[in-house]
Amino acid sequence: MKPDHIEKIVGSIDRLPTLPAIYTRLSHLLAQSDSTVRTIAEVISEDPTIAAKILKIVNSAFYGFPKKIGNLQRAVVILGLNEIKSMVFATSILKTFTQLDSVCEFDMKSYWEHSVGCAVSARIVAEAAYLKSPEDVFTGGLLHDIGKLIHALYLPQEFSRVIAEVEQTGIPMIESEQGVFGFTHTHTGRILAEKWHFPEETVNMVAHHHVEGDSPKLSKGVAAVHLGNTLCIAFGLGSAGERVVPTVNQKAWEILGLQISDLESISGRIHKSFREASVILE
C-alpha cells in the first residue's frame, strides 16, 4: 500500500459525516420485539427529509394506491418493517453523501443507480436463495462500492487515472486501483463500514464482494452481493465505472444453491424492483 494514500483515506473517513441518527435509532427499535408502528413512525418523522422520501416512495406509481397516503404510520404498515428499514437506510446514505461534492469526473448519478441496482439485485438473489435477512443483503449491496466514492471525493486526481485506465483497457477497476493506489475500493469500503459499526457480515459483503482468491469469508450474503453486482452490471442498471461484466465466481454461485433456470424469474423481479427503488434517487 502507498502509505501516504492510505493515510489520506483513513483521515478522510474520520472526517466524514456520520450516518443520520435516525438510522441507528430505527435499527435499535426494529431489533426490539415490543416496538410498535407508532413508535417507528415517530422516529422517522424526526427527520423531515427522510420522512418526506418515505411518503414519496409509498405514493409512487409502483404501489398504485388510488388515494394519496400522507400518514407515516400507514406508510410503515404498507411498506412493512423490513422495507422501511431498507428505505430509511438508503435515504440516510444518500443524504449523507449528496452533501459532498467531487471534483473528479466520476458520474455520481450513475454511481448511485448502480448502488441501488446492486442492492435490489442482491436482495432478490438473497430471497431466491432463502437467506434469513434479505434486507441486510440490501444494505451490503447499497454500500458495496462505497470505497469508489471515497476515492472520488478524497483522492480525485488518482481516481481519475483509474477511471481513464479502466475506460481505455477494460481491466477490472480493482486491478487498476491496486496499481495506482496500492489498495482497492474494497479495502476503503471495509474501513468505512467498520467505522460506521456495521455488523461483521455487512463489512464482509463490502470487503469481499469481488470474491478474490480463496475468500475464507465467502458466506451466502457475500455471494448474494457478488452475484447482484454482476447482474446489475449485466443489465446496465447505472454504472460505477466498470467496462466489462465481471465473471461470477464458481464457489459463490455454488454456495447460493441456485439453478440457471432461476435466473429468468430473478432478472424479471430485479427490473421491477429497480423501478420501484429508483424513487429514492429522485
Ligand SMILES: [Fe+2]
Ligand atoms: Fe466493486
Ligand SMILES: [Fe+2]
Ligand atoms: Fe459494483
